[in-house]
Amino acid sequence: MSYVNPDALVSTEWLAEHLKAPDLRVVDASWYLPTMSRNGKMEYQDSHIPGAVFFDIEDISDTDSPLPHMLPSPEKFASRMRRLGIGDGNRIVVYDGSDNHLSAPRAWWMFRVFGHTDVAVLNGGFKKWRAEGRPVEDLPPLPRERHYTARRNDMLVRDIEQVKANLSNHREQVVDARSKGRFEATEPEPRIGLRGGHIPGSLNVPSSLLTDPKTGLFQSADALKDIFQKAGVDLGKPTVTTCGSGVSACILMLGLHLLGHRQTAVYDGSWTEWASRSDMPVER
Numbered sequence: 001m002s003y004v005n006p007d008a009l010v011s012t013e014w015l016a017e018h019l020k021a022p023d024l025r026v027v028d029a030s031w032y033l034p035t036m037s038r039n040g041k042m043e044y045q046d047s048h049i050p051g052a053v054f055f056d057i058e059d060i061s062d063t064d065s066p067l068p069h070m071l072p073s074p075e076k077f078a079s080r081m082r083r084l085g086i087g088d089g090n091r092i093v094v095y096d097g098s099d100n101h102l103s104a105p106r107a108w109w110m111f112r113v114f115g116h117t118d119v120a121v122l123n124g125g126f127k128k129w130r131a132e133g134r135p136v137e138d139l140p141p142l143p144r145e146r147h148y149t150a151r152r153n154d155m156l157v158r159d160i161e162q163v164k165a166n167l168s169n170h171r172e173q174v175v176d177a178r179s180k181g182r183f184e185a186t187e188p189e190p191r192i193g194l195r196g197g198h199i200p201g202s203l204n205v206p207s208s209l210l211t212d213p214k215t216g217l218f219q220s221a222d223a224l225k226d227i228f229q230k231a232g233v234d235l236g237k238p239t240v241t242t243c244g245s246g247v248s249a250c251i252l253m254l255g256l257h258l259l260g261h262r263q264t265a266v267y268d269g270s271w272t273e274w275a276s277r278s279d280m281p282v283e284r
Contacts, residue, residue: 001221004260008108009123009218010093016134019050025086028126029055029107030096031069031247035190043097047136049129053084053143055094055107057247067273068245071157074150077114081150085143088116095122095129100211101218105250109266113157114150121254124216158240158267160274166240167200167281172263174202175233177243177252178271185284190244195275197282199242205231207243207251224255238263246270 003009018024028048030040044054060080061069072080086092092111096104104121111119122129130136158172166172176198181187183204185196198204209227211218219227228235239256243249246268256264267274274280 001225003221003258005257008120008254008257010120011123012129012132012134015049015093015122015129021091023089023091025084025090025092026050026052027055027084027086027092027094027107028052028096029057029094029104030098030126031057031103031106032098033190033244038097040097040103045138045140047130047138048140049095049126050135050137051141052095053086053141055084057103057106060110067269070246071110071113071152071268074114074152077110078148078150081148082145083143085141085146087146087148090116090118090146092116092119093122094119095125097126099127099216100208100213101125101216101251101254103247105254106247109156109250109253113153115153116150123218127216156265158265160267160269160277160280163199163240163242163267163274164280170201172238172240172265173234174199174240174242174267175228175231175252176202176204176271177207177241177248178204179206179208180204182244182271189271189275191272194272195282197275197284198271199274200281200283202242202283203232205233205252207248210251210255218255218258221259224259228256228259235259235261238265240265240267242267242270242274244270245272 032038094104094107183198241249241252249266
């Protein structure tokens with residue numbers, strides 16, 4: 001089978017051919033876990049795809065929240081996009097510098113949450129781009145502010161109360177993108193003091209499974225379908241994806257979207273919020 005929504009990905013060949021298109025905006029959304037000892041912004045300043053702007057996941061967030069990189073208000077998102085020179089009608093391609101699309105899907109999801117659906121992830125990311133010897137630069141572009149309209153689509157987002165209510169009504173299946181060890185509490189959480197385990201009744205699909213470990217490309221449609229189904233995911237049932245802090249959950253969201261799944265949302269607070277609340281049940 002083929003992807004139902006193939007436009008959610010673009011190849012490095014396609015991007016190279018369209019890099020100078022006037023309506024295209026390239027976005028570097030590199031972000032890394034504290035344990036990875038990498039800095040996305042510093043790496044962008046050292047080298048990035050020509051014309052790319054830096055999408056700072058930590059800054060483009062609700063910085064008043066005690067939780068990490070929660071969704072910002074529509075007004076803040078629109079303001080940040082205008083500063084980056086991104087406007088209504090742009091075709092957006094997002095990438096990151098990881099081996100497995102760690103954070104680009106988060107930016108892809110955020111654009112979709114705020115109503116911008118003409119957005120795709122660069123398949124293979126910056127690693128594949130560089131491996132092919134394609135051009136890079138170290139200076140950021142000089143963006144011209146453009147009008148950007150942001151309207152939040154709450155169908156793509158879940159909060160803690162909605163996920164708690166789902167424990168009783170079972171309207172949606174919850175799928176966790178963390179590693180098996182973290183899901184089963186046999187490995188410690190990277191955030192010190194956070195309880196181990198998972199949301200009761202949730203399923204585990206480690207996000208790393210969705211990409212080919214050799215090429216960094218997203219798995220084929222048949223392979224994605226097999227991965228989800230082997231984990232017990234019903235591809236016909238509404239789904240909420242979760243992870244540690246709402247980043248890798250978006251990889252599952254993208255994988256399900258490629259398969260044509262229409263009712264998928266991300267639990268933005270994810271395990272960091274759930275496990276920090278003593279009134280929320282934990283399963284191990």
